[in-house]
Amino acid sequence: MVGLSTGEKLFIQAGIAQDLRTDGRGRLTYRPISIETDVISQANGSARVRMGGTEVIATVKAELGRPNPMQPDKGKVSISVDCSPTAEPAFEGRGGEELSTELSIALERCLLGGKSGSGAGIDLSSLIVVEGKLCWDLYIEGLVVSSEGNLLDALGAAIKAALSNTGIPKVHVAAEALDNEQPEVDVSDEEFLQFDTSGVPAIVTLTKVGKHYIVDATLEEESQMSSAVSISIDRHGHICGLTKRGGVGVDPSIILDMISVGKHVSEELLNKLDSEIVAAEADEEE
Amino acid sequence: MEFVTPEGLRQDGRRPRELREMRAEIGAVSKANGSAVFEMGNTKVLAAVYGPREVQNKSQQMSNQALVRCEYTMANFSTGDRMRKPKGDRRSTEISLVIRQTMEECILTHLMPRSQIDIFVQVLQADGGTRSACINAATLALADAGIPMRDIVTSCSAGYLNSNALLDLNYVEDSAGGPDVTVGFLPKLDKVTLLQMDAKLPIDVFEDVMELAIEGCKAIATYIRNVMLEHTKQLEYHRDG
Secondary structure (H helix, E strand, O other): OOOOOHHHHHHHHHHHHOOOOOOOOOOOOOOOEEEEEOOOOOOOEEEEEEEOOEEEEEEEEEEEEOOOOOOOOOOEEEEEEEEOOOOOHHHOOOOOHHHHHHHHHHHHHHHHOOOOOOOOOOOHHHHEEEOOOEEEEEEEEEEEEEOOOOHHHHHHHHHHHHHHHOEEEEEEEOOOOOOOOOOOEEEEEEEEEEOOOOOOOEEEEEEEEOOEEEEOOOHHHHOOOOEEEEEEEOOOOOEEEEEEEOOOOOOHHHHHHHHHHHHHHHHHHHHHHHHHHHHHHHHHHO | OOOEOOOOOEOOOOOOOOOOOEEEEEOOOOOOOEEEEEEEOOEEEEEEEEEEEEOOOHHHOOOOOOEEEEEEEEOOOOOOOOOOOOOOOHHHHHHHHHHHHHHHHHEOHHHOOOEEEEEEEEEEEOOOOHHHHHHHHHHHHHHHOOOOEOOOOEEEEEEEEOOEEEEOOOHHHHOOOOOEEEEEEEOOOOEEEEEEEEOOOOHHHHHHHHHHHHHHHHHHHHHHHHHHHHHHHHHHHHHHO
16 A cells, blocks of 8 residues: 655645646656567467556457357457556455456456447457357456556556457358357468457546546555546547546536546547557567 | 487477576566566566565564565466466465575575565466576565575476486476476575475486586576676666766
8 A cells, every 4th residue: 555644645636736746747648658569479469568667468368169149240358357466565365356356347348348248349240250159259368567556547558459469360161060060160370360459449547636637647646536437438539438436426527527538638548559559569570 | 209309409499408598677567676577488477576674464573584475476378278277276375385485595584683575476478497487586586676695596497308308398398297306506505495306217317407407507597697787787877877
């Protein structure tokens, strides 16, 4: 936990009120973001994202599976997050489980859409191989390596980068199988399909401290928050998911205001992420 | 299965007495007091050290020496097959214990009474020799945290397959059923602090294999020392610049 004196707390709060935070940023500025792709060789796709002192790794593994009978035209995606004790000694043993679950659920809400799978940030219908019989299951796994605040945005960015790094093997379906049989398949180990990630949203968390709200809060700033709203927004400006954390009530008009600010910030963030991802992929090819 | 070709090459192209390529990076976790990433071939581990700090659980406090704790965790994506392992399974607990005992031995614990040092090791990629890689990473992290140590402790494994002593086994060689000798070594004091072996081996062959593992430890120690020197030079440069 963060131990802050009364003076430090007041300093952080007053800084936010004056649009000059302790590290010199304005209220709506992110810390420097750097992205590295293909960091875990045994996964289909992976990325490491550093946001200031926060560092997370996301990996994507693809396995062939059967689609859910309720949604025969969609693949399946699961997201799970682990908090390593290297990030915070309190995560030792089972200590990180609560936060891990909170983050996993929030990410699923922000990226995967509801039970029907419609409106998901990740295009689930592109994962289908044979309708009703065969689909790709994507297992997205996140690991928090170093935690200095704003884990959700960093994880969202890492998943986006890992997905664009993911190559899904091309599958040749041998022959049209009978209705009840699983079709025979030949998974290519040379040809890969790139995953279309243009629709994957970015997550922007607005943390309310005092009367104002900030993006990309550090651990110290998060300890002073009254509530936080995480919004996932895609390129077209659609909201793909939303979570409010923190117990303090917020006026509905303020929430709407936060969403519009979040939308504005997300445009910059998406542009920044896209250029970083392109740079990382170029680096890797060299 | 053939693990050493008649030309004397292993499956990954190494000679029998050759280490995998190493890479080390100090200071990967900014919040920790000390941290390091250590790679041996495809095995990649991250170690972070918190402390010396106040003892969290007062009943464990010792008035004459520091309390050293260690936790070993494997990332879900670290192995080839995707799996969900419960935390604190027997294997992890055993490796945590081994690492703790090895590191405790080389830390000058009597200089820091009534304090606690936490070592967390996180396996990011597992391809054989995670135990050794964790110890090497922990050494670097402890050094980065500025914790007084007797010596740098390094670790390396060696095995015996197709009547050849092999240094630094990867996962395929490790799971081939031959013996796997893991050695922890203090190079300056010339002392073995950790020795583990499974499977059976004639005593004279064991001597060779252990000797080979110790040679590996010495080579790793030279590498680690160079990494630390380079890191210190960088720090000095930043201070002066």
